[in-house]
Amino acid sequence: MKYLKTRFQWIRWAVHIGALLPLVVLIVDALSNHLTFNPIQAATQRTGDTAIILLGLSLACSPISTYLNWKDAVRLRRTLGLYTFIYAAIHLWLFVGADYGYQFNYIVPEFLQKYYLWVGLPAFIILLALAATSFRGAMRWLGKRWKRLHRLIYLGAILAMLHLALVIKGDALRLSGDAWKPLLAGIIIGTLLILRVPRLRRALLSLRHKPVAPAAVQLASPPAESTLVKN
Amino acid sequence: MSTNWKPDKIRSSDITPEAVYLNRRQFMKGAAVFAAGAVLAACAPQIAPQAPTPLPAEVGAMAGQKDELGDPLTVYAAVTGYNNYYEFTQSKEGVAGLAHDFKTRPWTVAVGGLVNKPHTYDIDELIKRFPVQERIYRLRCVEGWSMVIPWRGFPLKQLLAEVEPTNAAKYVRFQTILDPQQMPGQSDPSFPWPYTEGLRMDEAQNDLTLLTTGVYGQDLLPQNGAPIRIVTPWKYGFKSVKAIVKIDLVADQPSTLWPLTAPDEYGFYANVNPNVPHPRWSQSTERRIGDADRRPTLLFNGYADQVASMYAGMDLHANF
Numbered sequence: 001m002k003y004l005k006t007r008f009q010w011i012r013w014a015v016h017i018g019a020l021l022p023l024v025v026l027i028v029d030a031l032s033n034h035l036t037f038n039p040i041q042a043a044t045q046r047t048g049d050t051a052i053i054l055l056g057l058s059l060a061c062s063p064i065s066t067y068l069n070w071k072d073a074v075r076l077r078r079t080l081g082l083y084t085f086i087y088a089a090i091h092l093w094l095f096v097g098a099d100y101g102y103q104f105n106y107i108v109p110e111f112l113q114k115y116y117l118w119v120g121l122p123a124f125i126i127l128l129a130l131a132a133t134s135f136r137g138a139m140r141w142l143g144k145r146w147k148r149l150h151r152l153i154y155l156g157a158i159l160a161m162l163h164l165a166l167v168i169k170g171d172a173l174r175l176s177g178d179a180w181k182p183l184l185a186g187i188i189i190g191t192l193l194i195l196r197v198p199r200l201r202r203a204l205l206s207l208r209h210k211p212v213a214p215a216a217v218q219l220a221s222p223p224a225e226s227t228l229v230k231n
Numbered sequence: 232m233s234t235n236w237k238p239d240k241i242r243s244s245d246i247t248p249e250a251v252y253l254n255r256r257q258f259m260k261g262a263a264v265f266a267a268g269a270v271l272a273a274c275a276p277q278i279a280p281q282a283p284t285p286l287p288a289e290v291g292a293m294a295g296q297k298d299e300l301g302d303p304l305t306v307y308a309a310v311t312g313y314n315n316y317y318e319f320t321q322s323k324e325g326v327a328g329l330a331h332d333f334k335t336r337p338w339t340v341a342v343g344g345l346v347n348k349p350h351t352y353d354i355d356e357l358i359k360r361f362p363v364q365e366r367i368y369r370l371r372c373v374e375g376w377s378m379v380i381p382w383r384g385f386p387l388k389q390l391l392a393e394v395e396p397t398n399a400a401k402y403v404r405f406q407t408i409l410d411p412q413q414m415p416g417q418s419d420p421s422f423p424w425p426y427t428e429g430l431r432m433d434e435a436q437n438d439l440t441l442l443t444t445g446v447y448g449q450d451l452l453p454q455n456g457a458p459i460r461i462v463t464p465w466k467y468g469f470k471s472v473k474a475i476v477k478i479d480l481v482a483d484q485p486s487t488l489w490p491l492t493a494p495d496e497y498g499f500y501a502n503v504n505p506n507v508p509h510p511r512w513s514q515s516t517e518r519r520i521g522d523a524d525r526r527p528t529l530l531f532n533g534y535a536d537q538v539a540s541m542y543a544g545m546d547l548h549a550n551f
Contacts (some may be wrong), residue, residue, distance in 0.1 A: 038313070038323075041518075100525060110515075
């Protein structure tokens with residue numbers, strides 16, 4: 001933990017580089033014709049996948065800080081959240097602009113038909129609202145309402161999971177095709193959301209901080225428990 | 232103890248069957264090749280241009296050809312490098328590599344069921360049996376992309392006439408070869424292998440329905456369904472079954488792979504229809520591979536003149 005704290009600036013740089021890398025690779029692949037024979041679809045899928053991964057990472061910050069006691073983790077949350085928004089915005093632009101050429105006579109009927117768009121667009125609007133109010137000024141202006149507004153990310157995450165589950169090719173029940181993507185993302189992001197439930201958090205933290213008599217630690221406590229205490 | 236060991240105690244079932252140990256060797260070889268490939272892939276720069284493979288002369292000769300609507304052929308690299316062929320892999324760009332060594336000889340096609348003259352054809356016999364025609368067809372994938380492809384083959388109706396369907400025959404059922412050794416995708420238990428497809432009798436006898444043995448002026452490549460496949464250009468691509476070994480004439484509508492797998496999404500008819508939506512992909516528009524813009528999808532993929540009469544009075548929304 002101490003190592004992580006002293007190296008926080010490095011970690012911040014690593015987050016920026018790691019978050020921008022998929023975009024750089026995408027651009028290089030696009031310019032060198034390595035984006036399959038259906039490049040717009042490939043780019044749409046890649047930016048969507050990246051946005052989901054970054055969303056998971058941004059949701060991991062606060063459980064990491066609470067449970068693993070690495071307080072600096074929350075300082076990466078806004079950066080990761082903004083990158084999530086950036087990839088989601090590129091993803092949406094690829095759909096509306098690159099794929100459909102802003103032809104709303106095509107897009108509107110699609111929107112009316114497709115459930116994945118019914119959940120995807122609200123998820124994006126939430127990301128947009130949170131990105132727009134992610135700056136210090138907005139925090140001050142919104143005061144107490146800021147926290148309530150930013151809790152919308154939990155809804156946004158659930159909508160994004162649904163969006164992924166509805167849009168992938170494959171069958172979740174039969175675990176075929178790309179069904180592993182929404183399942184894996186659902187398990188990870190679901191866990192990250194559940195870990196925030198106040199009662200569960202209190203229960204898990206009280207396990208960790210359970211006052212133990214020093215003699216008991218030395219003599220009676222089984223090794224499994226002492227590892228738990230350390231973590 | 233070893234002193235009690237008697238050679239006659241070895242049952243023949245204790246000995247590894249030849250097929251298994253040969254498989255094991257193949258697996259080890261495969262694993263070694265894979266590992267070496269992975270190392271090489273990791274070292275090679277991603278943006279290095281792919282080794283240019285010389286195009287067959289027949290392909291060059293087709294340059295500039297168009298379909299009857301005036302759209303140019305989809306480039307050979309895409310036709311032979313972007314394939315939906317789940318028997319090999321669900322990755323469209325991975326099919327060509329995995330299918331490269333697919334064995335298409337010896338090969339027979341058994342035509343039977345409700346016919347007077349069932350016959351099992353050797354593939355080379357079948358290919359020469361009827362005069363081949365070149366047909367430029369649009370291929371519309373249910374996933375919202377499309378191509379224009381020059382096929383070579385003969386109308387299925389010629390073969391059907393030869394085996395003489397009985398009056399009881401109402402449908403034709405096609406089966407792809409079942410060979411998980413060569414087709415790794417067939418080990419995926421999510422699908423009811425072998426791939427089975429079907430056509431109504433009048434659809435099978437429509438002049439557009441092509442028993443296809445060639446593409447781009449040459450013999451079919453494995454990734455395109457070699458040695459023989461069906462092409463029904465007014466239906467979504469998945470109806471055009473590949474690597475056929477069995478054709479049966481039957482009385483009832485056959486259960487086919489995609490409607491069995493996802494009945495809400497795929498129907499038996501699968502006629503290209505911009506008015507019948509799919510939950511994920513646009514069916515009202517499509518992207519022609521190589522094009523920048525989407526284009527509207529045409530009813531029956533633009534073949535309404537030749538096929539619409541077969542569906543007169545039928546509810547195309549209910550029978551999607």
